[in-house]
Amino acid sequence: MSTHIVWFRRDLRLADNPALYAALEEADAVLPVYIHAPEQEADWPPGAASRWWLHHSLNALHAALEQRGSGLIVRAGDPLTVLQELIAASGATAVHWGRCYEAAAIARDRSVKAALREAGISVRSHASNLMAEPWTLATGNGDPYRVYSPFARRFHAFVQPSEPLPAPARVPLPEAATRMALGSAAIDALELLPRIRWDEGLAEAWSPGEAGAQARLQHFVHSGAGRYDTGREAPGTDGTSRLSPHLHFGELSPRQAWAASEAVKDQSTQSGVEHFQRELIWREFAYHLIYHYPHTVDTPLNPRFADFPWRSPSDYAEDLRAFQRGQTGIPIVDAGMRQLWHTGWMHNRVRMIVGSFLTKNLLIPWQEGARWFWDTLVDADLASNTLGWQWAAGSGADAAPYFRIFNPILQSQKFDADGAYVREWVPEIAALPNKPLHAPWEASASVLREAGIRLGEHYPEPRVDLKASRQRALDAYEKVKG
Structure with missing residues (x-):
């Protein structure tokens, strides 16, 4: 046998x-x-x-x-x-x-x-x-890709994801397995759960495992995939797939996600489904990069940024702690960081906002953000985490030019116009009207008084002046742009 x-x-x-x-x-x-x-x-x-x-x-x-x-x-x-x-x-x-x-x-x-x-x-x-092994796609010169768009075009031209394999009806064990440590007792012995139970929010938000992955996938493709192109930008709604942790742990394969989205694609859903599939290809791109450029997990892909004049740890320590705790005084940033701590996940639009704020407004190295995300995200994936933070900092592949610094107020007004997301995660300022909700320090004394809010007591003053810190970042970039 x-x-x-x-x-x-x-x-x-x-x-x-x-x-x-x-x-x-x-x-x-x-x-x-x-x-x-x-x-x-x-x-x-x-x-x-x-x-x-x-x-x-x-x-x-x-x-x-x-x-x-x-x-x-x-x-x-x-x-x-x-x-x-x-x-x-x-x-x-x-x-x-x-x-x-x-x-x-x-x-x-x-x-x-x-x-x-x-x-x-x-x-x-x-x-x-993966749907495409990292060594199977290359530029016309045979080099690895460093920009997403041509990578995606190559993927579409040469990769045809095959049909997913079915689950087996039986998995016969050898007789010797009866003498081995199987199951929950052996899993408990790994001591993976926190000793101080801070994980209630994670348990409320997620259902780990293959069955949970399939339930989430079916929910998404039948209720969200068709409007993913527009719904994915609003953090206050359930417009994203939330499949990233299931994909990271392999409870769901990218072929399964691709096939399920393809099955619901028709004239009315095509745009949304194609946007979702582009996100699956972005994940492939992240693995392509980490395979070919393994040093980028903690070193900038663009070598010019090795000499970037970040603030020193002793100088930024208090700002970093405030950022991690969601106490920066910038509501959309604090909402994202609190969502992360409570649920182990953060909306992708908000990840970009907080990434820009940390690296540009606070001038704190992107590696600090990557480490914090690594510890707090349920979908902590080395390839995707590295790509995302280097993109935010302007130092990696396909990175946004450094001078593109997100204005968190405008981002909040555009993507959380009714304030649903900020009110959920920053309830101490929920009584503010929509306009001052996004920038409470700009509210008049009467508006703050009517809402029962005293800045610096109920909610912090901003850690930095957004305009001045933006200029500081631009001045720093001048020193390395070459």
Whole structure:
């Protein structure tokens, strides 16, 4: 009786899982394994919000496997050592996994693959989490892309996402699995949940796991995809897909998201669906970049920005703390940072606003924002996080020119005109009329008094003058623009 191991990593699902599909095709029994080894993530071990999500996602995967006569083997430790132990215990002759694309993961996988093959074990990696492998698309000169638009055109010309694979009806376990640690007790032993329970907001907002991913996908394609081109810009409405954490953990594959959106595309929904699919291609672009330019996780892609005159940590420490806590005195910025802390997620339009505010108005290095997002986002994804923050700072691929500095007041007035988003997350100023809500420091004394608000007591004064800080950023840019 032949046994193959499937090493689950960033593909915590049963449907459209090429590694699992191949193992089931080739072997009589399959040993599903998850190995927790955060120390092998180099400088980017999972943050607190990611660990919360991972705990629940692993439990969901184990439950789905149980329904198919199987279960998830959960171990912690060095992946090669754990795999060697499981091979010895189960008699497995092959190991399958879905590819990861970060530099540390690539180095680990190459080492594991070489050692297992030397021992006579078959090893196969599979394309599970992207529609186009990073090395398959290149410019006419054979170089990696650094600008999204030509990358997207190349994707459309050469990539035809195939139909997603169905979930298996059964996943037969080898007899040896009965002697191994399966399921929830082993997952609890990883101690992924916070000891001080700050995660109630996350539990209210999300349903981790493959079933939750499919429910969210179906809700989006049938109620939001058709108007995604317009609805996605308003943070006070449910106009985005909110699929990013499901995609990051691989509870949903990009092929599944693409196919589901394609299925509802008609004349009335075409524009919205195509905008959503462009976001899926943007995710592919992020992985293309991190694969070809791995140093950009903490170093600017544009080398000129290596000498950018950021403020010093001792100078910006208090501003950074106020930013992280949603106490900058700029309502749209504070709303976004509070949404992030409470739900582990932030609307994409607001991510751009807070990114511009941190790097340009506060003149704080983008790496500080990237680190905070990494710890607090349930969809903390190294490729997307890096691309987003370097875009905001003007130092990365496809970056907005540095002189394009978002005015948070105008952004708030345009995209949250009725103030629904700001009122939800900054309730201490909710009584203000719409116009002064976006910039309460500009409100008259009588308006503030009528609303029962004293700035500096009920809500902070702005940390910076927006006009003066904008000019400071432009002056700093002059020193590196070349």
